[in-house]
Amino acid sequence: MPAISFQSVSKVYPAAGKSGAAPLKALDNVSFDIEEGEFFGLLGPNGAGKTTLISILAGLARATAGTVKVHGYDVQQDFMQARRHLGIVPQELVFDPFFTVREALRFQSGYFGLHRNDDWIDELLSGLGLADKARANMRQLSGGMKRRVLVAQALVHKPPVIVLDEPTAGVDVELRQTLWQFVAALNRKGHTVLLTTHYLEEAEALCQRLAMLKKGQVIALERTSTLLNNATANVLYFKTDNALPPELAAQARTTGRIVELPASGPAEIEAHLAALRQAGVAVEDLEIRKADLEDVFIQLMNAPAIATPPPTTTAGVLS
Structure with a gap:
């Protein structure tokens, strides 16, 4: 069973503004699976549909057509079970200014019915470099520290699937290294990771397999090593x-x-x-x-549109 399954997912937004304007098709028949234990990258330029796809996965938006499942649970019909299997780190810095870091993590635990979760909270605080900030009010934290708390909140219920939506945007080198060490360790323990990022060197170093979106369509779906080996330039x-x-x-x-x-x-x-x-x-x-992944990415994004989407193969055996 795939950890995440997108099948024939489309999303059309109604026309805005003047009458006669065409509806916006943000996603166009997107299909691929992410296997358990994969570190998977979702790449594309701004406006490609990445955030829309993540929003549908998180239950923040509804697909116009198609299905999305997390460990076999439909994100709309079985939303409670799907949410329990999923931890999402959003792009935006969203925090409650009235609580300390530890209180915020305890409240987040309570949303999933976890009443005695301090041992895991301590492990998260230590692993993400937040141990000395446990009693600090969220308002007192820098942007990078708030980003670390968002990661901790996404992991507080030990979800088997972790979604990182631009987790290192605008943060310092120390945070990036700390975050990737911690997430890579979770991935080695069997957690599935879905990463969206504009830092292609991160995707090349971390992701076993990649999907690239352009104008709402999948234009590449392949192992990272294969994409790089196929780059003749x-x-x-x-x-x-x-x-x-x-x-x-x-x-x-x-x-x-x-x-x-x-x-x-x-x-x-x-x-x-x-x-x-x-x-x-x-x-x-x-x-x-x-050529590196950035070269491959630019080449694919500048290539002429193809008439049919690429095969929607799954990962197979991870090397």
């Missing part, structure tokens, strides 16, 4: 203070002084270098490397 990486010639600028991904140019093979690498020399572009720290 190399990347020419260098730093420069000069403007690139137009034919290279159109292909390049530029961040400040850093330039990354895709190249399909040695001949194209040499052609890029010749064009740089001819244009008088001085380069530093020149490297040739394999």
